[in-house]
Amino acid sequence: xxxxxxxxxxxxxxxxxxxxxxxxxxxxxxxxxxxxxxxxxxxxxxxxxxxxxxxxxxxxxxxxxxxxxxxxxxxxxxxxxxxxxxxxxxxxxxxxxxxxxxxxxxxxxxxxxxxxxxxxxxxxxxxxxxxxxxxxxxxxxxxxxxxxxxxxxxxxxxxxxxxxxxxxxxxxxxxxxxxxxxxxxxxxxxxxxxxxxxxxxxxxxxxxxxxxxxxxxxxxxxxxx
Amino acid sequence: xxxxxxxxxxxxxxxxxxxxxxxxxxxxxxxxxxxxxxxxxxxxxxxxxxxxxxxxxxxxxxxxxxxxxxxxxxxxxxxxxxxxxxxxxxxxxxxxxxxxxxxxxxxxxxxxxxxxxxxxxxxxxxxxxxxxxxxxxxxxxxxxxxxxxxxxxxxxxxxxxxxxxxxxxxxxxxxxxxxxxxxxxxxxxxxxxxxxxxxxxxxxxxxxxxxxxxxxxxxxxxxxxxxxxxxxxxxxxxxxxxxxxxxxxxxxxxxxx
Numbered sequence: 001x002x003x004x005x006x007x008x009x010x011x012x013x014x015x016x017x018x019x020x021x022x023x024x025x026x027x028x029x030x031x032x033x034x035x036x037x038x039x040x041x042x043x044x045x046x047x048x049x050x051x052x053x054x055x056x057x058x059x060x061x062x063x064x065x066x067x068x069x070x071x072x073x074x075x076x077x078x079x080x081x082x083x084x085x086x087x088x089x090x091x092x093x094x095x096x097x098x099x100x101x102x103x104x105x106x107x108x109x110x111x112x113x114x115x116x117x118x119x120x121x122x123x124x125x126x127x128x129x130x131x132x133x134x135x136x137x138x139x140x141x142x143x144x145x146x147x148x149x150x151x152x153x154x155x156x157x158x159x160x161x162x163x164x165x166x167x168x169x170x171x172x173x174x175x176x177x178x179x180x181x182x183x184x185x186x187x188x189x190x191x192x193x194x195x196x197x198x199x200x201x202x203x204x205x206x207x208x209x210x211x212x213x214x215x216x217x218x219x220x221x222x223x224x225x
Numbered sequence: 226x227x228x229x230x231x232x233x234x235x236x237x238x239x240x241x242x243x244x245x246x247x248x249x250x251x252x253x254x255x256x257x258x259x260x261x262x263x264x265x266x267x268x269x270x271x272x273x274x275x276x277x278x279x280x281x282x283x284x285x286x287x288x289x290x291x292x293x294x295x296x297x298x299x300x301x302x303x304x305x306x307x308x309x310x311x312x313x314x315x316x317x318x319x320x321x322x323x324x325x326x327x328x329x330x331x332x333x334x335x336x337x338x339x340x341x342x343x344x345x346x347x348x349x350x351x352x353x354x355x356x357x358x359x360x361x362x363x364x365x366x367x368x369x370x371x372x373x374x375x376x377x378x379x380x381x382x383x384x385x386x387x388x389x390x391x392x393x394x395x396x397x398x399x400x401x402x403x404x405x406x407x408x409x410x411x412x413x414x415x416x417x418x419x420x421x422x423x424x425x426x427x428x429x430x431x432x433x434x435x436x437x438x439x440x441x442x443x444x445x446x447x448x449x450x451x452x453x454x455x456x457x458x459x460x461x462x463x464x465x466x467x468x469x470x471x472x473x474x475x476x477x478x479x480x481x482x
Binding site: 070085086167173186188189191 | 284286287289290336353354356359361387388398401402403
């Protein structure tokens with residue numbers, strides 16, 4: 001059915017989405033927490049920056065990232081100074097790009113979960129002499145767990161669907177940056193519709209099943225969000 | 226109120242009449258033509274005031290697919306004449322396949338003196354990233370692979386390759402410094418912006434099958450006078466002069482050494 005290179009592309013896509021979801025769980029949580037609780041005047045601008053990838057064309061993100069990661073760009077200079085290999089055309093480069101690209105899909109559901117929780121549970125925990133960090137992990141995280149799950153599923157699925165940014169900074173390397181969406185594009189470009197159909201069907205079924213499970217789970221009676 | 230509506234209707238008819246007079250063509254062109262065809266189109270538009278010519282640049286293989294699927298292009302310029310030939314055979318052409326140029330490959334770099342580069346230099350461990358066009362659907366990419374194989378450096382060079390979606394993106398990977406060297410079209414490398422950075426070295430053309438390029442008027446443009454006039458313009462001395470200036474070898478002319 002699927003060729004070896006199709007499987008390679010699918011496995012690469014899953015790995016990319018998994019790594020990005022884990023990184024964003026760590027990076028996104030403090031941002032979401034701050035956005036949910038802060039009354040700072042920076043809240044609106046930071047919230048807007050986090051949401052930017054929702055509306056920006058992937059080509060804009062890809063263009064800036066390509067320049068930033070290049071030998072003269074800030075990220076390129078940073079990797080050079082640290083003695084690391086350059087980011088474009090590498091798996092690490094794709095991970096960095098996808099972290100930017102999928103950020104709002106992690107932060108926004110987390111933020112609404114924290115907001116829905118309100119201030120009360122943390123205040124109660126404080127009166128019981130829990131330290132803020134302790135209260136965060138033993139009270140806030142369990143209460144917001146459903147939000148975390150939605151956020152992780154959406155982040156994973158959205159990273160799987162990434163195409164434009166990968167095309168611009170990936171260099172189409174098998175096993176490194178030729179993710180499933182790019183592999184389908186290549187099949188179509190080279191008139192290999194049979195292969196394209198098979199891989200496209202896999203992606204379609206995957207995306208539908210992910211969303212169906214998420215919505216079915218959210219719709220369970222007695223569950224908030 | 227009815228007077229106003231009548232006036233608007235008249236205005237509408239007038240505008241419709243005016244636009245029916247002006248013709249518009251859409252051209253799909255291989256990305257190596259980017260600079261040369263832009264000049265040719267500017268000259269053509271000056272001769273044909275009031276008409277519109279829009280050019281879309283991309284990989285030849287991609288346009289081949291798109292035209293089969295009914296894309297609204299009136300002319301198709303391909304970096305590999307095999308694509309328009311296949312379209313003509315399948316009944317997608319309203320003209321015969323016209324050869325218009327032979328393309329050349331060059332080694333180009335934005336960061337080092339590319340004039341000294343040979344294909345054998347690509348094995349240098351200091352060169353870690355080399356950009357070529359995607360050989361699956363870009364003719365310049367296919368020829369680059371052929372040349373690397375013929376030069377006997379394929380196995381050492383392949384792990385360093387990155388693939389641009391078309392020859393213009395390949396050049397862009399090099400220009401941004403993300404690849405140190407690229408195998409791109411001579412027609413792009415002679416553009417002043419690019420040639421100022423590091424120069425280029427021609428790749429001997431006996432290392433790959435010729436990049437014979439051809440165009441067709443597509444089926445949907447049948448009877449469009451402007452499309453025919455643009456095809457004629459391509460054969461004019463002015464257009465041929467522009468093509469030569471961009472390093473294309475023209476049909477009926479001897480190749481440069």
